[in-house]
Amino acid sequence: MPGMVENRPWLTVLAHAILIAGVCLVAFPLYITFVASTLTLEQIVQVPMPLVPGDQLFENYSRALTAGSERGAHAPVGRMMFNSFVMAMSIAFGKIAISIIASFAIVYFRFPLRNFFFWMIFVTLMLPVEVRIIPTYKVAADLHMLDTYVGLTLPLIASATATFLFRQFFMTIPDELAEAARMDGAGPLRFFWDVVLPLSKTSIAALFVIQFIYGWNQYLWPLLVTTQESMYTTVIGIKRMITSGDQLTEWNLVMATAILAMLPPAAVVILMQRWFVRGLVETEK
Amino acid sequence: MADIALRNVRKSYAKQEVVHGVDAAIADGEFIVIVGPSGCGKSTLLRMIAGLETITSGEIAIGGKVVNEVEPKDRNIAMVFQNYALYPHMTVYENMSYGLRIRRLPREEINARVQRAAKILELAPFLQRRPRELSGGQRQRVAMGRAIVREPAAFLFDEPLSNLDAKLRVQMRLEIQKLHRELRTTSIFVTHDQVEAMTLADRMIVMHAGVVEQVGRPIEVYDDPNSLFVAGFIGSPAMNFLPGKRQGDEVALAGSPLHVPLPAPLRASAPEAIVVGVRPEHLVAGEGGTVFRFKVETVEALGADSLVHGAFGDATVVARVDGHHTPALGDELAFGAMPGKLYFFDAATGKRLRP
Numbered sequence: 001m002p003g004m005v006e007n008r009p010w011l012t013v014l015a016h017a018i019l020i021a022g023v024c025l026v027a028f029p030l031y032i033t034f035v036a037s038t039l040t041l042e043q044i045v046q047v048p049m050p051l052v053p054g055d056q057l058f059e060n061y062s063r064a065l066t067a068g069s070e071r072g073a074h075a076p077v078g079r080m081m082f083n084s085f086v087m088a089m090s091i092a093f094g095k096i097a098i099s100i101i102a103s104f105a106i107v108y109f110r111f112p113l114r115n116f117f118f119w120m121i122f123v124t125l126m127l128p129v130e131v132r133i134i135p136t137y138k139v140a141a142d143l144h145m146l147d148t149y150v151g152l153t154l155p156l157i158a159s160a161t162a163t164f165l166f167r168q169f170f171m172t173i174p175d176e177l178a179e180a181a182r183m184d185g186a187g188p189l190r191f192f193w194d195v196v197l198p199l200s201k202t203s204i205a206a207l208f209v210i211q212f213i214y215g216w217n218q219y220l221w222p223l224l225v226t227t228q229e230s231m232y233t234t235v236i237g238i239k240r241m242i243t244s245g246d247q248l249t250e251w252n253l254v255m256a257t258a259i260l261a262m263l264p265p266a267a268v269v270i271l272m273q274r275w276f277v278r279g280l281v282e283t284e285k
Numbered sequence: 286m287a288d289i290a291l292r293n294v295r296k297s298y299a300k301q302e303v304v305h306g307v308d309a310a311i312a313d314g315e316f317i318v319i320v321g322p323s324g325c326g327k328s329t330l331l332r333m334i335a336g337l338e339t340i341t342s343g344e345i346a347i348g349g350k351v352v353n354e355v356e357p358k359d360r361n362i363a364m365v366f367q368n369y370a371l372y373p374h375m376t377v378y379e380n381m382s383y384g385l386r387i388r389r390l391p392r393e394e395i396n397a398r399v400q401r402a403a404k405i406l407e408l409a410p411f412l413q414r415r416p417r418e419l420s421g422g423q424r425q426r427v428a429m430g431r432a433i434v435r436e437p438a439a440f441l442f443d444e445p446l447s448n449l450d451a452k453l454r455v456q457m458r459l460e461i462q463k464l465h466r467e468l469r470t471t472s473i474f475v476t477h478d479q480v481e482a483m484t485l486a487d488r489m490i491v492m493h494a495g496v497v498e499q500v501g502r503p504i505e506v507y508d509d510p511n512s513l514f515v516a517g518f519i520g521s522p523a524m525n526f527l528p529g530k531r532q533g534d535e536v537a538l539a540g541s542p543l544h545v546p547l548p549a550p551l552r553a554s555a556p557e558a559i560v561v562g563v564r565p566e567h568l569v570a571g572e573g574g575t576v577f578r579f580k581v582e583t584v585e586a587l588g589a590d591s592l593v594h595g596a597f598g599d600a601t602v603v604a605r606v607d608g609h610h611t612p613a614l615g616d617e618l619a620f621g622a623m624p625g626k627l628y629f630f631d632a633a634t635g636k637r638l639r640p
Binding site: 174176177179180181182183184185186190194195198199 | 335336337356357358362363364366367368370371372373374383384387388431
C-alpha cells in the first residue's frame with residue numbers, strides 16, 4: 001500500500017532513530033554481559049569497566065564449562081547445562097505428550113463429566129508452581145524424588161495451557177475427517193497417529209518452543225529440589241556462583257555462564273522459527 | 286453389491302424425534318436419491334445407514350444382514366462427504382489407499398485398485414499431489430476415488446455437489462451418472478437440489494419433516510405428486526397453487542370469478558377447502574380448457590424460455606413461455622391449462638385428492 005506511506009524523510013529518520021534507541025536499550029546489557037565474560041576479574045572490578053571485549057574469552061568459557069567457579073558453587077557449567085537441557089526437554093515433551101492426549105480425549109470422546117474434567121484442568125491454570133510449591137515439595141520429598149531428574153521435571157509437566165491450546169486446535173479439525181477415518185476403518189488410536197498428530201505438527205512445534213524456554217528458565221523449583229551441585233541447573237548455577245561472604249565473586253565466569261545460559265533458548269527459537277512461520281501461513285485444515 | 290432395506294427407521298435426539306419411521310427397499314445396483322429441504326432428516330437417515338448415527342428404533346439391513354449394531358467400517362459401504370473430508374496432509378494416492386492399508390490388503394492389490402480408480406476418474410496425473418493443490422472438482426473426484434477403491438456394497442453420497450460452482454456441478458452430475466453406469470453399485474445420494482434428484486435418480490425418495498412423502502421414479506413423482514409438498518418441491522419453477530372452495534362440482538378460486546370443474550372421479554370424496562395446482566410449463570397461451578387470465582407483473586427471460594409472473598385471484602401465477610415471444614409488462618394474457626394437467630389437493634391435509 002504505497003499510497004498509505006507518508007513520504008517525509010525526516011519522519012523516516014526519526015522513526016529509525018527511535019527504533020535504534022530501543023534496540024540499544026535492550027541490547028546494551030547483553031553486550032555488557034558479553035564484554036565482561038571476555039575480561040579478567042581484575043579488569044571487571046576496575047571503575048569504569050572497559051567497554052571493549054578483552055582477550056580472555058576462550059579461557060573464561062572453557063574454565064566455566066569444565067571446572068566452574070572455585071568460589072561459591074564448584075560444579076562445572078557443562079554439567080549444569082546438561083541438567084538444564086534434560087529438564088527443558090523432558091518438560092517440553094512431557095507437557096506436549098500429556099496435554100495432546102488429554103485434549104484428544106476431551107474433544108473426540110463422549111464420556112460422563114467430560115466438561116467437568118475439562119474445566120478442572122482449566123482451573124489449574126490458576127495454580128502455578130509457586131502457589132502449590134510447599135505441598136508439591138512435600139510429595140516430591142516423600143517419593144524420594146529430591147535430586148533426581150524425575151523430581152526436577154515431573155511436577156511441572158501437567159499443563160492446562162497446552163491442553164487448552166490443543167483442544168482449540170482439534171475443534172477446528174472438521175468432524176467429517178474423524179467420520180471419514182471411521183468409515184476407512186481407523187480406530188481412535190489409528191486416527192490419532194495417522195491424522196491428528198500430523199495435522200498438529202505446527203502447533204506442537206510452537207508449543208515446544210514455548211515450553212522449552214519455560215523449562216530452561218525454571219528457577220524456584222530446581223532451587224528447592226536440588227541440593228547436590230551435580231544436579232544444579234544453569235540458572236541455579238549462576239545464583240550459586242555469586243558469593244555472599246568476603247570472597248570476591250568471579251564475575252567473568254558468572255557472565256560467561258549467563259551467556260551460555262542464553263544460548264540454548266535462543267538456538268531453539270532460531271531453529272524453530274521456520275515452523276512458526278509455517279504454522280501461521282498454513283491455513284488449510 | 287447389495288440391496289438395502291429400511292424398516293420403520295426412527296431417530297430421536299433427546300426427546301425430539303427427527304425421523305419418524307422410514308420404510309424403503311433399495312434394490313441391488315439401484316441409484317436412489319433422497320431429496321428434501323434442509324432439516325427434513327435426509328442426512329440423518331444417510332448417516333444412520335452409514336453407521337455414524339445410532340438408530341433409535343427400527344432396522345437397517347444391508348445385503349440382507351441387519352446392521353444396527355455393526356461398526357461403520359464393517360458395513361461394507363463407502364461415503365462421500367459434502368466437504369470431501371480428505372486428509373489434508375496425505376497425497377491423493379495416500380488418501381485413496383488409506384482405508385485399504387488399514388485393511389492390510391497386499392501392496393500390489395492396493396496399487397492396482399488405486400490406479401484403476403485414478404484412471405476412471407482421470408486423477409492419474411495428480412496422485413502425488415496434496416488436496417490443497419487441487420481444484421474443487423478434483424478434490425471431489427478424489428473423495429469419490431476413495432470410495433471406489435474400497436469396492437463397497439454401496440456408495441453413500443451426502444450432498445457431494447453443493448460445494449461446487451454451478452458449471453462444475455453439472456459436469457460432476459454427469460460423471461456420477463457415468464460412473465454408476467460403469468460400476469452398477471447400489472448408491473444412495475442425498476441432496477436438497479431437485480434437479481440433481483431428477484437427473485440422477487433411478488428412484489427418488491422425497492422427504493419432508495422426517496417423513497417420506499413419496500417414493501418413485503423421477504418422472505412419476507413429477508407427473509403424479511402425492512401431496513402439496515412434493516408438487517411444490519419437485520419441478521422448477523414450482524407448481525402454481527390456487528386455493529379455492531368447493532361449490533357443488535366445481536372449485537371457486539379465492540379472489541377470482543373463475544370456477545374450475547372437479548373431475549368426475551373426485552366429486553364423491555372432495556372436501557370443502559381445495560387447492561388447485563398447475564405447473565408453469567402446462568399453461569399454454571390462448572383460450573381452451575380452464576383459462577387463467579392475468580396481467581403480466583414480472584418477466585424473467587432465461588433465453589430458451591421466459592417465466593411470466595402475474596397475480597391471479599389471491600395467488601401469484603407463473604407461466605413458462607417461449608423465450609422469443611416474451612410479453613410486455615402490463616399485458617393482459619390468457620393461459621389455458623393443458624388437459625389433464627390440473628392437480629387437486631385437500632387444503633387441510635395437503636394430500637392429493639385421489640378417486
